[in-house]
Amino acid sequence: MASEHAAWNPAAEFELTQLAPDIWIARHPLRFFGFRMTTCMTVVRLPSGGVWLHSPIPLQGGLKTAVDALGPVQFVVAPNRLHHLYALAAMEQYPQARLFVAPGLTDKNPAFAPHPPLPEAAVAPWADSIDAVFVAGNSELNETVFFHRPSRTLVITDLVVFLGSWDAFATRLYARINGCYNRFGHSFLLRRFFRDVPAARRSVQAMLEWPIERIVMAHGPVLRRDARARLREAFAWLL
Structure with a gap:
């Protein structure tokens, strides 16, 4: 299966790239604890015409122009305790938006204290097109995963990765050592x-109930x- 991505070039997605109707991604270089890789922002246009930003990256130049052309940014999401680096900067650019953050993020960075935690899926202001599951049992991440129903796209952050030849040497070495x-x-x-395995298992099982056709990580x-089958395979040890 790895061969299907052998020629993938992350830089080709540094511009806003449409995946399906009303959902786009864009990537940005990232250095994390000395490891160089790329990170991904997901952008969804909601039925209201507003825009939902998941794990924002720096928004400048042509990228910001492209996002602005989709509609007014209404919601910004910091989906776990690690993916928040550019969330406050996004709020400076879109002060009319509402920022929702992962549980425990405020404990890590008090600057997020004015912003509410991510709501339950059923009462979220984007519930008309996006479902969500909080993946319990891993307090290091406290990650919420999202499912864009119209495009059947799962948006996941750090729970699953795909590191390969496109990444820097140290990142590839880490990936080899860690399987x-x-x-x-x-x-x-x-x-x-994953210190509470039963809780994590219930979360993953709920995630696998979605009719997933595409995964953005x-x-x-x-x-x-x-x-969907490959997601189940990735979590086979937990299930």
Whole structure:
């Protein structure tokens, strides 16, 4: 399966790239604890015409122009305790928007205290087109995953990655050591942070009930083939 992404070039998606009607992505270089990779922002146009930004990246120049052309940015989402680096900057650019943050993020960074935690899926202001599951049992991440129903796209951040030849040497080395090189899955290191396995299992089972056809992850190419089956395979150790 890795061969389907052998020629993938993350830089080709540094511009706003449409995946399906009303959903786009854009990438940005990222250095994290010395590891160089790319990170991904997902943009959804809601039925109201407003725009939902998931894990925003720096918005400047042509990228901001492209996002603004989609409609007014109404919601910004920091989906876990790690993916928040550019969220406050996005709020400076879109002061009319509302920022929702992962549980526990305020404890890590008090600057997020004025912003509410991510709401339950059923009462979220984007519930007319986006479902969500909070993945319990991993307080290091406290990640919420999202499902854009119209395009059947799962938006996931750090729970699953796909690191490969497109990443820097140190990142590839980390991926090889942790069993996540050139494959869709997660690192051996991440597994250690699932301290409440039954709770995490229930969350993943809820996620797998969605009719997933495509997976957008923060670190790796968009997964378009056998997406739901491969997600189940990635979490087989937990299920």
